[in-house]
Amino acid sequence: MEKSEIVLIGLNHKTAPVEVRERLAFSSEDNPQVLEAMRREPRVDEVVLFSTCNRVEILLATEDISEAVETVKNFLADFKKTSREIFEKALYVYNGDEAVRHIFRVTSSLDSMVVGEPQILGQIKESYQEACNHRACGVVLNRLMHRSFSVAKRVRTETGIGDHAVSISYAAVELGRKIFGELEGKAVLLIGAGEMAELAVDHLVTNRASPIFVANRTFERGLEIAERFKGTAIRFEEVRDYLKEVDIVISSTGAPHYVLVHDDFKGVMRARKNRPLFLIDIAVPRDIDPEINRITNVYAYDIDDLKSAIQENIEERQHEARRGERIVDRAVIQFRRWFQSLDVVPTIVELREKIEEIRQTELKKTFGSLRSGSEEDRAAIDRLTAALVKKILHSPTLFLKQRGHKDKKSLYVDITRRLFNLDEPNNNGES
Numbered sequence: 001m002e003k004s005e006i007v008l009i010g011l012n013h014k015t016a017p018v019e020v021r022e023r024l025a026f027s028s029e030d031n032p033q034v035l036e037a038m039r040r041e042p043r044v045d046e047v048v049l050f051s052t053c054n055r056v057e058i059l060l061a062t063e064d065i066s067e068a069v070e071t072v073k074n075f076l077a078d079f080k081k082t083s084r085e086i087f088e089k090a091l092y093v094y095n096g097d098e099a100v101r102h103i104f105r106v107t108s109s110l111d112s113m114v115v116g117e118p119q120i121l122g123q124i125k126e127s128y129q130e131a132c133n134h135r136a137c138g139v140v141l142n143r144l145m146h147r148s149f150s151v152a153k154r155v156r157t158e159t160g161i162g163d164h165a166v167s168i169s170y171a172a173v174e175l176g177r178k179i180f181g182e183l184e185g186k187a188v189l190l191i192g193a194g195e196m197a198e199l200a201v202d203h204l205v206t207n208r209a210s211p212i213f214v215a216n217r218t219f220e221r222g223l224e225i226a227e228r229f230k231g232t233a234i235r236f237e238e239v240r241d242y243l244k245e246v247d248i249v250i251s252s253t254g255a256p257h258y259v260l261v262h263d264d265f266k267g268v269m270r271a272r273k274n275r276p277l278f279l280i281d282i283a284v285p286r287d288i289d290p291e292i293n294r295i296t297n298v299y300a301y302d303i304d305d306l307k308s309a310i311q312e313n314i315e316e317r318q319h320e321a322r323r324g325e326r327i328v329d330r331a332v333i334q335f336r337r338w339f340q341s342l343d344v345v346p347t348i349v350e351l352r353e354k355i356e357e358i359r360q361t362e363l364k365k366t367f368g369s370l371r372s373g374s375e376e377d378r379a380a381i382d383r384l385t386a387a388l389v390k391k392i393l394h395s396p397t398l399f400l401k402q403r404g405h406k407d408k409k410s411l412y413v414d415i416t417r418r419l420f421n422l423d424e425p426n427n428n429g430e431s
Contacts, residue, residue, distance in 0.1 A: 004045045004046070004061040004062060004063055004138075004140055004409075004410060005061070005062060005063070005065055005095055005096065006059070006060070006061055006095060006096060006099045006100060006140065006141075006144065006339070007059075007060050007061075007062055007065050007068060007069065007093065007094070007095040007099055008057055008058070008059045008060070008092075008093070008094045008095070008099040008102055008103065009057070009058050009060070009069055009072045009073070009091060009092075009093050010050070010055060010056055010057030010058060010091065010092060011024070011055070011056060011057075011087060011090040011091050011092065012054055012055035012056075012057070012111070013054040013055065013113050015090045015091070015092060016087065016090035020086065020087055020090055021053070021054070021055075021056060023080060023082050023086065023087070024056045024076060024080055024082070024087055025051055025053075025056055026049060026051040026056065027051075028130075030051075030079075031049060031051075031127075031130050032130075032134060034049050034079065035047060035049060035130070035131060035134040035136045036134060037075065037079070038058070038060075038072075038075070038136065039134070039135075039136050041068075041071050041075075043062055043063070043064050043067045043068040043071050044060055044061075044062055044068060044071065045060075045061045045062055045063065045138060045140075046060065046061035046136060046137050046138045046140055046141040047059065047060050047061075047131065047136045047137075047141075048127055048128055048131040048136065048137060048141055048145065049127060049130075049131065050106075050123070050124060050127045051127070052120070052123050054112070054113055055106070057106075058072050059099070059103065059141065059144075060072070061138065061140040061141055061410075065095050069093055073088065073091070096336075097332055097336055100144065100332050100335050100336070100339075101328060101329075101332045103144060103145075103148050104147075104148050104151045104152075104328045104331055104332065105325075105328055106120065106124065106148075107120065107121055107124050107148040107149065107151065107152040108121075108148075108151055108152040108155040108156070108161075108324055108327075108328060109121065109152070109155075109161065109162075110155070110161075110321055110324050110325065110328065114166055114167070115161065115166075115314075115317050115318065115321050116161040116162040116166070116317045116320070116321070117162075117166075118156075118162060121149070121152050124145075124148070125149065128145045138410060138411060139342075139410045139411040139414045140339070140342070140410050143335075143338065143414075144335065147331065147334075147335055150331075151327060151328060151331045154327050154331075155324040155327050155328070158323070158327065159320040159321070159323045159324050159327075160316070160317075160320040161317055161320040161321055161323075161324055162317075163316075163320070166310050166313050166314050166317065167199070167310070168196050168199075168200075168282065168303065168306050168307070168310065169196050169197075169199035169200040169202070169203055170199075170200075170203055171306045171309050171310050171313070172200045172203075172250070172280045172282075172301070172306060173200065173203040173204060173207060174309075175278070175280075175299075175301060175306075175309065176204070176248055176278050176280075177207075179276055179278050179299055180247065180276065180278070183204060183207040183208065183209045184207065184208035184209065185208070185209070185210065186204075186209045186210075186247040186248055187209075187210070187211055187212075187213070187245060187246040187247050187248070188201060188204050188209050188210075188211075188212050188213065188231075188246060188247070188248045188249075188250065189213045189214075189215065189239070189242050189243075189246040189248070189249045189250070190212065190213070190214045190215070190225065190229075190250050190251075190252075191215050191216075191236075191239060191249065191250070191251040191252070191253060191259060191260075191287065192215075192216060192217070192251060192252045192253030192254065192255075192259075192283070192287070193216060193221060193225060193252065193253075194252035194254070194282060194283070196252065196282050197250050197251070197252035197280075197282050198225065198228075200250050200280065200282070201229055201250060202229075204248065205229055209248065211231060211232065212226070212229040212230070212231030212232070213226075213231060213232050213233075213234050213242055213246060214226040214229070214231055214232070214233050214234070215233075215234050215235070215236050215238065215239050215242075216233070216236065217236055217253070219233060219235060219236075222234070239259075239260075240264050240268075243264065243265065243268045243277070244268055244271040244272055246277075247275070247276070247277065247278065248277075248278045248279075248280070249277070249278070249279045249280065250280045250282065251279070251280070251281050251282065251283055251287035251288055252281075252282040252283045252287070253283055253287050254283060255283070255285075255287060256285060257285075258286065258287060258288065258289045259283075259287040259288065260279070260287060260288045260289060260292065261289040261291075261292070262289055262291045262292055262294075262295070265292060265295055265298065269295060269296065269297060269298070274296065274297050275297070276297045276298075276299065277297065277298045277299070278299050279292065279298065279299065279300040279301070280301055280306075281300065281301065281302040281303065282303055282306075283303075284303060286302050288300050288302070290302070338423075341413075341417055341422070341423065342410050342413045342414060343413075344400050344401060344409070344413060347400065347413050347416055347417060347422065348397055348400055348401070350417075350422045351393065351396070351397075351416065351420055351422065352393060354420060354422060355389050355392075355393060355420075356389065359385050359386070359389055362385075363381070363382060363385060366381070367381075396416070399412070400412060400413065400416065
């Protein structure tokens, strides 16, 4: 009787450009249909679908890897109405340890475009839950996915893979935290608009910075942005006055000249009683005159400063990622040992050996406590207990060997090993 093998077919940001990834991407509305279709395939025992902006992967348990891979390729082409030639060269196929290692690395964010980003774990958990809801997972993929979540947690807690900001917007927040310690209650002024600037304000709001003020050349646009952050829109001409009130200024106007210059700060720091002022210039060309940095307790950073900090953080994350890879390698070995234990014949052999070990231990105790008794009596007791063991194990052995329950085979073997504690060979049944 064949045992299901683990296989993964997919493509990601490293192997396929976005125009290919988007053609194969599945929406949340597609997932039920995909899972149901895959479950009906005779070559597929279990299945989980992962689809994010950076990857499309299908994880399978199957008894025929080559046939299952062909099935998936044809399904992708048919479902997405896309020729195989468009995506086939971008596909990777992993099986066995390679597939297990890949899933562990993906879940731990070691395979992400931004190493250490936390979103992927939540996305993988949602995909797995969807597969469970459609009863597309069995004992093999259930065990694999739960193990992958455990590995991801270890990588996150035992390394510093997520400790260092690697986005412009979040790096700005980290710098602010270094200056102020806590960001809660720090007033923020956003000058202009722009995706990175607004993301930085998002992060600051998440860290309970408040209140938020927004100044835009177009007051109506300023109102829209302020409403989003539950803040207050001010006139562009009021910026200099608000420098006395706020703690953090983020500027991204797209203006061809400086928006804030050294003279704008005359009397500002005196009015602030020299409280620190943090300026983040995300504009290109720059909005903030670098000469402002000469003013005591004013800290101005431009986008190159932020990129420089990010590069250091990326290098630090890569160093921490190597520690994460070692955690993954150990976990792959541990999973392989469990997976190999799902073979029927070794399990039957281990079951018999364990029961025989218990029988011999109890015989030794019994004979040791007998004050009398001939060799014939001892031989009779030995035959009796051996016959009992043989009869007791007969039905379970036949059940495990029989064909006709392919979809439950791994489950039955796993339950048998748990019931008889076969993965704890030193435990002979004594309590």
